[in-house]
Each structure stands twice: as C-alpha cells, then as structure tokens.
Amino acid sequence: MSATNARWPVAIAVMLAVAGWLGVPAAVAEPHPALAQAIKSARAGTACDTLQYSPKAELAAEIVNRSTRDYVNFTAEYVPADDPHPTAIAKDVGIEGTKVMSLQGAAKTEIDAIKGLLLQGHQALSDCGYTDYGVSMLHEPQSGYSLAVVVMVGP
Incomplete structure (x- = not known):
C-alpha cells in the first residue's frame, strides 16, 4: 500500500471522530426529500426493485460530500473522496457489500x-445489482453551490 493510500483509513477515522460518528451510525429520520425522491423516481423507470434506504449508505454519502465541501473551501487536509466506487469508505462505515x-x-x-447527479448516474441507476442507497445534500455558502451525493450499494 502506498503512503498516500495508507492515509485514507486514518483520514476517514478522523472525519468520523470529528463528526461524532464513531461506532454504529445513528439512524437518520429521513433522507433529503427531493434527492431521495429523484433517486426513487429514476429507479422506478427501470425493471429493478426499489432501492432501500440505508443509514450506513447515508453516512458514506455524507463523508464523500463533506470531503468535497472541505476541498472546495480549501480546508481539506486530503483530496476529496470522489472515487466513483468508494468501497473503503463503505467498509469503514460497516457496509458489507462489495458493490x-x-x-x-x-x-x-x-x-x-x-439533475447533474441523475445525468451522471443514469446507467448506474438501472443496474439492479444495487439494492440500498443513502443521500447527502450540502450547501456550500462561499461559492453558493449545492453539493449532492448518492451512494448506492449491493451485495
């Protein structure tokens, strides 16, 4: 493992500790309504079963989104967790699936x-191998941008 890759587990652990999310993530009452509804609607147009909400996937989405926000704000210590397949983050928050x-x-x-997220993910949303999802929506006040993330997982 390279020195850069070795820092990711440490960076994620620090992010979790700072956010107060050590251990099992607390249940989130409701995912962001508009983003969750958009994902459900996009998935409804496929032959796949409905994606099921997962608090662990939501936590992974939040970690990815916060890392991007911190990078945009020039407050990040590391590059954003913008890998389209964040399996290390998923594993760190207790997701056992490999997809x-x-x-x-x-x-x-x-x-x-x-809309941008849906355009990026139109093919992935029709992949029936994804069974669960979590969402995160953050507003970045300095730039005025809204940042949306969906993490989908499967067995």
Whole structure:
C-alpha cells in the first residue's frame, strides 16, 4: 500500500471522530426529500426493485460530500473522496457489500445539482445489482453551490 493510500483509513477515522460518528451510525429520520425522491423516481423507470434506504449508505454519502465541501473551501487536509466506487469508505462505515457506487452533482441550486447527479448516474441507476442507497445534500455558502451525493450499494 502506498503512503498516500495508507492515509485514507486514518483520514476517514478522523472525519468520523470529528463528526461524532464513531461506532454504529445513528439512524437518520429521513433522507433529503427531493434527492431521495429523484433517486426513487429514476429507479422506478427501470425493471429493478426499489432501492432501500440505508443509514450506513447515508453516512458514506455524507463523508464523500463533506470531503468535497472541505476541498472546495480549501480546508481539506486530503483530496476529496470522489472515487466513483468508494468501497473503503463503505467498509469503514460497516457496509458489507462489495458493490458500491457514488454519484455526485453540484450546481447553484439543489434542483440543478440533482439533475447533474441523475445525468451522471443514469446507467448506474438501472443496474439492479444495487439494492440500498443513502443521500447527502450540502450547501456550500462561499461559492453558493449545492453539493449532492448518492451512494448506492449491493451485495
């Protein structure tokens, strides 16, 4: 493992500790409504079963999104966790499946960020191998951008 790759588990652990998310993630009452509905609607147009909400996938989405926000704000210590297959993050938050996909969108409005995410992920959303999902929507006040992330996982 290279020195750069070896830092990721440490960086993720620090992010989790700072956010107060050590251990099992707390259940989130509801995922971001507009983003969750967009994912459900996009998936409904496929032959696949409905994606099931997962608090662990939501935590992974939040980690990916916060790392991007921190990078945009020039406050990140590491490059953003923008790998389209964040399997290390998923494993760190307790997701046991090996199929992981992260979709991202950014725009001046939440609706446009969601549209960008859906455009990026139109093929992945029709992959029936993904069974669970989590979402994150953050607003970055310095730039005025909304940052949207969906993490989908499967067995």
